[in-house]
Amino acid sequence: CGGGEKTGETTGEGEQQATTETQNLVFGSDTSYAPFESYDANGKLEGFDVDLIDAINEVSGLNIEMKTYDFKGLIPALETATIDGAISAMTITEERKQKVDFTVPYYKSGLATAVKADNQDIQGYDDLDGKKIGVQTGTTGELEASKVPNAEVVSFDTIDGAFMDLTNGAVDAVVNDFPVTAYYIAQGNDQVKIVGDLQTSEYYGIAIPKQKPEVLEKVNAALETLKENGKYAEIYKKWFSV
Ligand code: ARG
Incomplete structure (x- = not known):
């Protein structure tokens, strides 16, 4: 009997270890904004931002999942840290920077x-x-x-x-x-x-709650890696090749 209990404890430790390796995060997005984020005919989320998040997940210890929000609801949800971030073709503005942090710019728009x-x-x-x-x-x-x-x-x-x-x-x-x-x-x-x-002329950034500087740091590092290893250019070409 006692042996069984011990086995249970060991499994518990293993689980804890796994959680520190990948960090599960939820990023909000208004998913009706093609070609950045939208649902395809089969109900699958697709777009430039979606591919970027997949690529960030691959090179960081993060496991970010995108969740649909009204665009106007994103900043309030970030301010209360109800979500861990927002990727939504969101322009970096001075006004928004009072309320949330932004990663380095990832797309030039207007x-x-x-x-x-x-x-x-x-x-x-x-x-x-x-x-x-x-x-x-x-x-x-x-x-x-x-x-x-x-x-x-x-x-x-x-x-x-x-x-x-x-x-x-x-x-x-x-x-x-x-x-x-x-x-x-x-x-x-x-x-x-x-x-x-x-x-x-505007630049998009990924918005992160001010309460989560460690997330900001990891996403910025991932964006830098993707710009260096050619993955960013590949995603850009997929969605914006002329
Ligand atoms: N770039 C504009 C802004 O930040 C519009 C973004 C709208 N994004 C969306 N997914 N609907 O205000």
């Missing part, structure tokens, strides 16, 4: 203005005065659209809602991250076009 393909009136962001602009709630696109004089900003939980309203004429334009709008158009939505220059 805001594009999109209109219906037959629109001759709006040639770029500077022509949005007095127009109805669709955006995603809590994004830099929403912030930038709110600066346009006399414009009515219509905010959606996901960018799909804004694109839908643009297509059916309920809004005049959508202000959103260029790679995402360009990907949407390339998927066969050629009733929409991008006009003018990019309105901003």
Whole structure:
């Protein structure tokens, strides 16, 4: 009998050892933002950010799992450390840096203005005065659209809602991250076009709660490894080869 108990103790120690080797973490993401994070036809999560997390898991002692959140819910969840991080094509901004930490930048982006393909009136962001602009709630696109004089900003939980309203004429334009709008158009939505220059230049970072500097350090180290060993370039090419 006593021998059996001892065996149990030994197994317990083994389990403890395993936990220190891999660290299970949950990173939030608004998973309706192709080509960064979206579900494919078979319900499988895919995208640039998804591949990046897989690669980070491979080179670090981390086991990060992505979990779907509303984009606007990510910063609050990070502030309370309800999640261990967020990867969601999230722009590094001064305002957000007051609340969360960011890894080194991993993608250069910027805001594009999109209109219906037959629109001759709006040639770029500077022509949005007095127009109805669709955006995603809590994004830099929403912030930038709110600066346009006399414009009515219509905010959606996901960018799909804004694109839908643009297509059916309920809004005049959508202000959103260029790679995402360009990907949407390339998927066969050629009733929409991008006009003018990019309105901003932005860098995406992975956001980490300020309470978890050890996670930040590990993810930064992993990103550096992936840039050095060519894996980052490989993932970039997979999603953004022209
Ligand atoms: N880059 C923009 C921002 O940080 C938009 C990001 C939206 N991301 C998403 N997965 N919906 O505000």
